[in-house]
């Protein structure tokens with residue numbers, strides 16, 4: 001049950017959001033055992049974000065939370081793919097993107113915790 005949130009200082013047109021949603025749905029399988037079946041996503045455009053004291057270029061902060069653990073190699077591959085997606089869909093340069101990973105041991109769903 002991964003969760004990916006994407007926050008950016010630029011506007012995300014609806015058709016781009018849908019495309020990114022589809023691409024992240026495939027990319028999540030880079031993490032062994034994870035799939036779009038349990039993936040939740042959120043998008044927040046037009047955010048007040050600054051990087052290196054500036055907000056004059058497209059910037060993104062992406063958070064990936066997952067139940068359990070994965071490997072540094074898998075996280076690195078996912079970062080590459082997320083960066084490609086945001087570059088191709090929103091023209092955000094990889095050097096303007098942070099991707100944070102969080103491994104969660106207590107995850108609730110459907111009224112109970114796994």
Ligand SMILES: O=C(O)c1cc2cc(O)c(O)cc2[nH]1
Pocket residue numbers: 001002033034035038066067114
């Ligand atoms: O995507 C996951 O991390 C995930 C899905 C899923 C379903 C399930 O029934 C479990 O017991 C664990 C679990 N993890």
